[in-house]
Amino acid sequence: MSQPEAGVDQQISLGKQLRTAREDRGDSLLVAAQALKLPTSIIESMEQDQFARLGAPVYARGHLRAYLRWLGLPESLAEQLVAPSDEGPSLQPSMRISRSRAWVERNALRAVYAVLTASILVPALWVATERSGLDPWRNGRSLDEAAPSAQVPAALPVAAPTSEHASTTPAAADSEAPLPVMASMTPFGGSKTEQGPSAATVADTDGWTFHFIGDSWVEIEGPNGRLEYGLLREGETRQFAANELSRVALGNVHAVELHFDGEPVALDSVTRANVARFTVSSAGEISGDPR
Incomplete structure (x- = not known):
C-alpha cells in the first residue's frame, strides 16, 4: 500500500x-x-x-x-485496492483422463486417415492389377512369351520336317529347356533359303503351310474353334486346308514362312512389333485383325 x-x-x-x-x-x-x-x-x-x-x-x-x-x-x-504484483487465480484442471485414453484421442484421427486411404488405394491397385492381366486373345497369355507346347490335333495332317532339319526330333526338343520367345524387330534363325522347305515340297502342297525356321508362339483358329495353340519349335511344319482357317496370330513372325497353294505369303502389312495378327477369307486373302 x-x-x-x-x-x-x-x-x-x-x-x-x-x-x-x-x-x-x-x-x-x-x-x-x-x-x-x-x-x-x-x-x-x-x-x-x-x-x-x-x-x-x-x-x-x-x-x-x-x-x-x-x-x-x-x-x-x-x-x-489492488497491488500491481497481485496475481489472478491459478487454473486447475477440471478433470483427469488416463494415459491410454489420451493416446487413443491423439491417434484416432490418424487411424481414420489411414483407413480411408487404404479403402481408396486397395481397390484402385486391385483394378489396375486386373486390367494389366487382360489379353485381347481371351487366354491371358502374351503371344511373345514361352508356354508349354500344345498337342497337335490327331485329325490334322502334319508334314514331316525336311532333311535339313531331320536332326531336330521331338526327343531332342524335349531334352532342351524351353526358352522364352520375345518380340523383336531383329530376325531370328537362319535365312529362308537355307532353312526353309524345298521348292518341290511347297509346290506340291495345297492350302496353307506354316514352316518354322525358329521358335514361335502361335494361335490358329478356324470357323469351328481353335486349331493350334502353343509354342512351335524350329523345324516344325503345320498344314491346313484352304477353307480351314479364319484367324491367325504369329509371335516372332520373322521365324515363320507362310505359303498358300505353294506361293509365299507376305505378312509385312499385318505385322507389328514382330507379331502378325490377321484374318483369312474363304478365298485365301488375309487382312489385319482388328482385335
Missing part, C-alpha cells in the same frame, strides 16, 4: 471518499457514469466499497483509476 497522500483522510473508506468528491463537484451518479462511459452500477459499487463486483483485479483497478482521475483525486489511491 502506498504512503498517505496529502489532503486525503486515510481514516475514511475509499468508497466514501469517492462519493464525497463527486457530491462536492455537484454531479450525480448518472453524470459520472456518462462521463466515464460506464454503467451507473459500477460507479455505485465503487462508492459503496464493493470492488469485488467490478470483476478481476485488473478491471477493478482500471475503473478506479479512471474515476479518481475524473474526480481530481490522486490515482495512487487505487493501490489501496
Whole structure:
C-alpha cells in the first residue's frame, strides 16, 4: 500500500471518499457514469466499497483509476485496492483422463486417415492389377512369351520336317529347356533359303503351310474353334486346308514362312512389333485383325 497522500483522510473508506468528491463537484451518479462511459452500477459499487463486483483485479483497478482521475483525486489511491504484483487465480484442471485414453484421442484421427486411404488405394491397385492381366486373345497369355507346347490335333495332317532339319526330333526338343520367345524387330534363325522347305515340297502342297525356321508362339483358329495353340519349335511344319482357317496370330513372325497353294505369303502389312495378327477369307486373302 502506498504512503498517505496529502489532503486525503486515510481514516475514511475509499468508497466514501469517492462519493464525497463527486457530491462536492455537484454531479450525480448518472453524470459520472456518462462521463466515464460506464454503467451507473459500477460507479455505485465503487462508492459503496464493493470492488469485488467490478470483476478481476485488473478491471477493478482500471475503473478506479479512471474515476479518481475524473474526480481530481490522486490515482495512487487505487493501490489501496489492488497491488500491481497481485496475481489472478491459478487454473486447475477440471478433470483427469488416463494415459491410454489420451493416446487413443491423439491417434484416432490418424487411424481414420489411414483407413480411408487404404479403402481408396486397395481397390484402385486391385483394378489396375486386373486390367494389366487382360489379353485381347481371351487366354491371358502374351503371344511373345514361352508356354508349354500344345498337342497337335490327331485329325490334322502334319508334314514331316525336311532333311535339313531331320536332326531336330521331338526327343531332342524335349531334352532342351524351353526358352522364352520375345518380340523383336531383329530376325531370328537362319535365312529362308537355307532353312526353309524345298521348292518341290511347297509346290506340291495345297492350302496353307506354316514352316518354322525358329521358335514361335502361335494361335490358329478356324470357323469351328481353335486349331493350334502353343509354342512351335524350329523345324516344325503345320498344314491346313484352304477353307480351314479364319484367324491367325504369329509371335516372332520373322521365324515363320507362310505359303498358300505353294506361293509365299507376305505378312509385312499385318505385322507389328514382330507379331502378325490377321484374318483369312474363304478365298485365301488375309487382312489385319482388328482385335
